[in-house]
Amino acid sequence: EVQLVESGGGLVQPGGSLRLSCAASGFNFKSYWMSWVRQAPGKGLEWVANINQDGSVKYYVDSVKGRFTISRDNAYDSVNLQMNSLRAEDTAVYYCTRESSSSDYYFENWGQGTLVTVSS
């Protein structure tokens, strides 16, 4: 069974940093693109960033470019999201997702999410 478990969320002040982690299990992790998707309170879903199988290719939504960094460790089946210069509008539940092996940017599996709150 595919499992994605996020951790690292919490309360942080504007301008601060936070590192989210996602532990994957139940599938051949190194064969899949991985994405982070977020949902602000009362809002819809927003794709944030993704990373290819060996970590050499990364894409970001414009609103986080230069502030967030996605990375992965295939030895430990984990993907991370380093978030710097956080803003109030980054407040959201962040979901780790596994993309479809046949069609990128379809999100086949999701974690339960971790809440990030940016507030003073």
Added chain:
Amino acid sequence: EIVLTQSPATLSLSPGEGATLSCRASQSVSRFLAWYQHKPGQAPRLLIYDASNRATGIPARFSGSGSGADFTLTIRSLEPEDFAVYYCQQRSNWPPTFGGGTKVEIK
């Protein structure tokens, strides 16, 4: 970026009734559209991809149709576990974007 508009915002129905959810794109996305189900406190679940293909393990009462800019998710006969928020998502143009969601609630 492509904007997806879902309607209605809320659908109030009884178990056993059918549901029809709409998703309209600001420009053609061909058939590169997916539907997700999201229940409070749970992980979202992929239901439909490429407009009409059911994902693994999704019951046959869920079906998707459409192409270009207009898409429909149909739930043939609502089961109690189907009451949730449903999102459409396109992958035709980067970045991938989601609709605002339709909440299917118990009448």
